[in-house]
Amino acid sequence: MAKIIVVTSGKGGVGKTTTSASFATGLAARGHKTAVIDFDVGLRNLDLIMGVERRVVFDFVNVINGEATLKQALIKDKQLDTLYILAASQTRDKDALTQEGVERVLNELAQSFEYIICDSPAGIEKGAFMAMYFADEALVVTNPEVSSVRDSDRVLGILSSKSRKSEGGDGKVREHLVLTRYNPARVAKGEMLSVDDVKEILAIPLLGVIPESQSVLTSSNAGVPVIREENSDAGLAYQDLVARFVGEERTHRFLAAPRKGLLGKLFGSQ
Amino acid sequence: MDWLRFFKREQKRSASIAKERLMIAVAHQRSGDANGLRYLPQMREELLAVVRRYVQVPDDAVQFNVARDEGIEVLELNITLPEKQRN
Ligand SMILES: Nc1ncnc2c1ncn2[C@@H]1O[C@H](COP(=O)(O)OP(=O)(O)O)[C@@H](O)[C@H]1O
Numbered sequence: 252m253a254k255i256i257v258v259t260s261g262k263g264g265v266g267k268t269t270t271s272a273s274f275a276t277g278l279a280a281r282g283h284k285t286a287v288i289d290f291d292v293g294l295r296n297l298d299l300i301m302g303v304e305r306r307v308v309f310d311f312v313n314v315i316n317g318e319a320t321l322k323q324a325l326i327k328d329k330q331l332d333t334l335y336i337l338a339a340s341q342t343r344d345k346d347a348l349t350q351e352g353v354e355r356v357l358n359e360l361a362q363s364f365e366y367i368i369c370d371s372p373a374g375i376e377k378g379a380f381m382a383m384y385f386a387d388e389a390l391v392v393t394n395p396e397v398s399s400v401r402d403s404d405r406v407l408g409i410l411s412s413k414s415r416k417s418e419g420g421d422g423k424v425r426e427h428l429v430l431t432r433y434n435p436a437r438v439a440k441g442e443m444l445s446v447d448d449v450k451e452i453l454a455i456p457l458l459g460v461i462p463e464s465q466s467v468l469t470s471s472n473a474g475v476p477v478i479r480e481e482n483s484d485a486g487l488a489y490q491d492l493v494a495r496f497v498g499e500e501r502t503h504r505f506l507a508a509p510r511k512g513l514l515g516k517l518f519g520s521q
Numbered sequence: 522m523d524w525l526r527f528f529k530r531e532q533k534r535s536a537s538i539a540k541e542r543l544m545i546a547v548a549h550q551r552s553g554d555a556n557g558l559r560y561l562p563q564m565r566e567e568l569l570a571v572v573r574r575y576v577q578v579p580d581d582a583v584q585f586n587v588a589r590d591e592g593i594e595v596l597e598l599n600i601t602l603p604e605k606q607r608n
Pocket residue numbers: 260262263264265266267268269270373431432433461462463464465467468471485
């Protein structure tokens with residue numbers, strides 16, 4: 252049976268799209284047939300991060316409105332034949348995503364995909380709600396920073412009361428904490444909330460910690476999800492995260508600041 | 522070197538102040554959430570119906586009070602019986 256996973260956070264700019272792209276790519280690279288959907292209607296971005304922006308012909312809203320078939324709108328990844336992207340519409344119509352429409356598309360995807368990843372927009376408005384509503388599991392993307400943590404807690408409250416699972420008495424959405432843009436050096440100095448702090452406050456299981464990394468920007472410049480960068484700490488952290496998600500044991504790396512030599516200390520960027 | 526240590530201490534406090542403030546903000550948010558207690562009005566109606574199978578009581582006879590104490594939620598329930606039913 253297909254699993255629907257929402258990547259959510261409440262707050263914007265914390266790394267949902269970055270995480271959606273790498274998570275979907277990682278699952279697909281392990282042979283799982285995966286679709287990743289951009290729910291950010293009006294602010295399409297996932298296509299750029301996945302490097303498929305020039306191949307978008309039809310989008311999510313076109314499929315909902317019956318202007319295109321799902322098959323026509325799904326963009327197949329160039330490298331992985333197990334990976335498909337469904338782009339967000341650029342329409343400014345807030346009501347373009349209807350609950351019935353979203354459900355219909357998800358049901359159709361569920362017939363041929365193992366994983367369906369929903370990249371949520373920021374906020375707790377309609378788009379975010381639609382991305383969350385049908386989820387079986389949730390990656391709650393959080394930065395070690397006060398407003399992000401509080402927004403994540405808010406989103407957890409909504410997940411536990413306003414989802415198909417909770418409303419149907421069909422158990423609970425399984426929640427995973429993904430702490431991103433983590434800067435171990437600043438944590439060591441006591442300037443930034445630590446993994447343990449955030450875990451204690453949000454009280455959900457930790458799936459992964461992604462360090463603040465320059466390679467996230469450079470890989471987004473190139474339209475290659477950072478998980479494909481073998482030499483990047485963020486990329487490796489996303490690989491670990493995917494491995495844990497499918498049940499492998501991986502210890503958390505990149506929690507401590509890398510030790511710098513004298514030159515690094517003098518010229519280091521952080 | 523003392524001033525260095527002074528700054529260190531200031532920074533140490535930065536993350537722990539954030540944590541303290543968050544704990545409070547989040548606790549507040551959770552108690553404000555209708556989440557856990559959404560069922561209360563419905564439960565009140567049902568309890569009232571059960572009580573009325575045995576005694577005739579006014580609509581306000583069933584009263585709830587929810588208290589939180591050290592992470593434990595206590596639901597206090599008061600059913601007021603009409604005068605003439607009492608001994
Ligand atoms: N681990 C990271 N290290 C450095 N920059 C990051 C990291 N994760 C995300 N970013 C940057 O943060 C910004 C917002 O990321 P994005 O994934 O678009 O967030 P969201 O989808 O939550 O709005 C982007 O510029 C992205 O490059």
